[in-house]
Amino acid sequence: ADEQPNGPRWKPEFGGQSHLSHPSGSLPGDWNAGVHAVPREESDSRPKVVSKDFQAILDSLVARHLHEVAEIQAENADLRARFLETKPIKVLRTLKEHVHFPGEDETEKVSDALDTSKVLSRLSKLTNESEKVNEKPELTNFQRLQLFLQSSTFDAIISAVLFTNVMLLGLQLQFEGSRIGYSIAYYPEKVPADRDWPGIQEGLHIADHLFTVIFTADVVLRIACLKCSFWKSPMNWIDTGVVVLTLATVFLDMSSLPIDPIFLRLLRLGKLARAFRMIILSGRLESFGLLLKCVLASVTMLGYATLVLIFVQCVCGMIISTLVSRYLEDPAMDAEGRRHVFQYWGTFTRTFLTMFEVLFANWAPSCRALVDNVSEWFTLIFVAYRCIVGFALLNVVNSVFVSQTLKIADSDEEYLIKLRQKHQDQYRKKLETLFKAADVTNDGFLELDEFMRLLEDEKMHLWLSQLQLEYHDLMELFQMIDSGDGRIDWKEFMEGAGRLKGQAKSMDVFRLETKIDAVMKSLNDKDGSKQRWKRNISLDSS
Structure with missing residues (x-):
C-alpha cells in the first residue's frame, strides 16, 4: 500500500502543507509553489496515504496542466514572432542596424536601442540631417529669371498684354471703318473720323510699335535664357513666327515700297496667332482647360452633325426650289x-442660304414670300420643317454635344482630382466654422456640455445636415470621436466627422462583417476548447 504509481505523488513528510512532486524534481509555473492538501490531524502522527482513485485524478490534472502550459508557450512564441515582424518593430530594428552614432557601443542591447527618448533624439537628428541634405542651394539671378520665364505668372502677364493688343486692333479697325463710312457718305456726320478722334491715328501707330517691342523682347529674352529648351515647345515656334511677321510688317510700313494696304492689314492680323499661347495658360486654369478639352473632343461630333444638317438642308431646299420654279417661269405672274x-x-445657293436662315435665323420673311405669292400650302411645309428639323433634330444634336462634354469632364482625372480637393477644402472650412461656433470658451476644445448645445440650436441642425451628419446621434458622435479625455480638439473633430460623414459605405460594411466573423471564430474556438477540456476532465474522472 505504501508503493505509489509513477508520476506525481504525495510526499509523506511535509511541514503543515503538502505539495506535488514530479519525477523530474520540479513543475513548471506555479506548481512548485505547492498544491494545498487537506491538513492532517494533529493527533495523528502517521503519514497520510491517498487512495489510488484520488491519485489518478491528480495525475490527470497535472498531465492536463502540463499540456496546456506547452500549448501556451507555443502560442506565445508564435505571437512573439508575429510581433517582431510588425512595422514599428521593423522600423526600430532598421534604425538600430543602419544608424551609427559616434561614442556608442556597437554591442548595445536592443532594449537600450528601443528606448523612447533615444529613438526620438535619433529621429530628430536624422530629420535635421535630411533637411540639411535636401536644403536647396541659393539660386542665382539668372536661374530665378529662367524659372520666372516658365512660370504661370509670366504666362498670365503675356496673355494680358496679348488681350490688350487684340483690343487695340479692334479699335484700329473701328477707326478705319469710320473713315471709309465718311468717304461713302454713309454717316450723317460731316466731320471726318480723323477730326472726330484727334490724334487717334498717331496713337495707334505708337501703341502698335510698343506692342511689337514687347513681343520681340519676350521672344529674345526667352531664347537667351532658355536656349535649346525654348525650341522644344511648338507654341514658342508660333511666337517666333509672329514676331518675325510683325517686324516685317513694321519694315514694309516704314518703307516706300508699293505694298497693298490690305496685305499689311492681314499681316497685322497675323499677330492674333499668339492667341494659341492661351492654350498653355489653360493648363493652369481648370475651367478654361476643361472648355478647350471639350471643344477639341467635340470636333469629330461637330463634323458628323454638320454633314447631317447640310444633307437635310440640301434635300429640303431642292424640293422647295423645284416647287417654286413653275411660278418663277410663268410670265403671267x-x-x-x-x-x-x-x-x-431663285438659285441653289440662294435656296441653300435661305434654308439655313429658316433653321437658325429669321425664317418669317422667306416663308411669307412663298405663302403670299405662290401658295398657302407652303405653310404646312414650313411648320413641319420647323417642328422636325428645327426642334427635334437640333435638340438631339445639342444633347449629343452636352453628353460628350460631360463624358470628357468625367474622364478627366486631373480635373476630378482638383474638384475633389476643392470639395474637401470647402468641407474642412465648414467643419472649422461649426467647431468655432460650438466652442463657447474659445479654448480650442469642445466639452460635452458645449457639444450638447448643438442640439438646442436649429441653425446647427442645418449645418450638420449640410455636413451629412445627423444631429440626433450627437451623443454617440461625441463618444465615438472622443479619445477618452472627455473633450475633443479640432483634429479629433475633423477626423471623426470625416469618418462619420454620410451613410455607411460598402467598405465600412465589409470591414464590420470581417470583424464580426473574426470575433465569432474566436468565440467558437474558445467554446470548443472549453468543451474539450470539460470532456477530458469527465473522461479522466471516470
Missing part, C-alpha cells in the same frame, strides 16, 4: 412677286 420669290429661292 406679277413681276415684282417673282423678283421677291427669286431673292430667296
Whole structure:
C-alpha cells in the first residue's frame, strides 16, 4: 500500500502543507509553489496515504496542466514572432542596424536601442540631417529669371498684354471703318473720323510699335535664357513666327515700297496667332482647360452633325426650289412677286442660304414670300420643317454635344482630382466654422456640455445636415470621436466627422462583417476548447 504509481505523488513528510512532486524534481509555473492538501490531524502522527482513485485524478490534472502550459508557450512564441515582424518593430530594428552614432557601443542591447527618448533624439537628428541634405542651394539671378520665364505668372502677364493688343486692333479697325463710312457718305456726320478722334491715328501707330517691342523682347529674352529648351515647345515656334511677321510688317510700313494696304492689314492680323499661347495658360486654369478639352473632343461630333444638317438642308431646299420654279417661269405672274420669290429661292445657293436662315435665323420673311405669292400650302411645309428639323433634330444634336462634354469632364482625372480637393477644402472650412461656433470658451476644445448645445440650436441642425451628419446621434458622435479625455480638439473633430460623414459605405460594411466573423471564430474556438477540456476532465474522472 505504501508503493505509489509513477508520476506525481504525495510526499509523506511535509511541514503543515503538502505539495506535488514530479519525477523530474520540479513543475513548471506555479506548481512548485505547492498544491494545498487537506491538513492532517494533529493527533495523528502517521503519514497520510491517498487512495489510488484520488491519485489518478491528480495525475490527470497535472498531465492536463502540463499540456496546456506547452500549448501556451507555443502560442506565445508564435505571437512573439508575429510581433517582431510588425512595422514599428521593423522600423526600430532598421534604425538600430543602419544608424551609427559616434561614442556608442556597437554591442548595445536592443532594449537600450528601443528606448523612447533615444529613438526620438535619433529621429530628430536624422530629420535635421535630411533637411540639411535636401536644403536647396541659393539660386542665382539668372536661374530665378529662367524659372520666372516658365512660370504661370509670366504666362498670365503675356496673355494680358496679348488681350490688350487684340483690343487695340479692334479699335484700329473701328477707326478705319469710320473713315471709309465718311468717304461713302454713309454717316450723317460731316466731320471726318480723323477730326472726330484727334490724334487717334498717331496713337495707334505708337501703341502698335510698343506692342511689337514687347513681343520681340519676350521672344529674345526667352531664347537667351532658355536656349535649346525654348525650341522644344511648338507654341514658342508660333511666337517666333509672329514676331518675325510683325517686324516685317513694321519694315514694309516704314518703307516706300508699293505694298497693298490690305496685305499689311492681314499681316497685322497675323499677330492674333499668339492667341494659341492661351492654350498653355489653360493648363493652369481648370475651367478654361476643361472648355478647350471639350471643344477639341467635340470636333469629330461637330463634323458628323454638320454633314447631317447640310444633307437635310440640301434635300429640303431642292424640293422647295423645284416647287417654286413653275411660278418663277410663268410670265403671267406679277413681276415684282417673282423678283421677291427669286431673292430667296431663285438659285441653289440662294435656296441653300435661305434654308439655313429658316433653321437658325429669321425664317418669317422667306416663308411669307412663298405663302403670299405662290401658295398657302407652303405653310404646312414650313411648320413641319420647323417642328422636325428645327426642334427635334437640333435638340438631339445639342444633347449629343452636352453628353460628350460631360463624358470628357468625367474622364478627366486631373480635373476630378482638383474638384475633389476643392470639395474637401470647402468641407474642412465648414467643419472649422461649426467647431468655432460650438466652442463657447474659445479654448480650442469642445466639452460635452458645449457639444450638447448643438442640439438646442436649429441653425446647427442645418449645418450638420449640410455636413451629412445627423444631429440626433450627437451623443454617440461625441463618444465615438472622443479619445477618452472627455473633450475633443479640432483634429479629433475633423477626423471623426470625416469618418462619420454620410451613410455607411460598402467598405465600412465589409470591414464590420470581417470583424464580426473574426470575433465569432474566436468565440467558437474558445467554446470548443472549453468543451474539450470539460470532456477530458469527465473522461479522466471516470
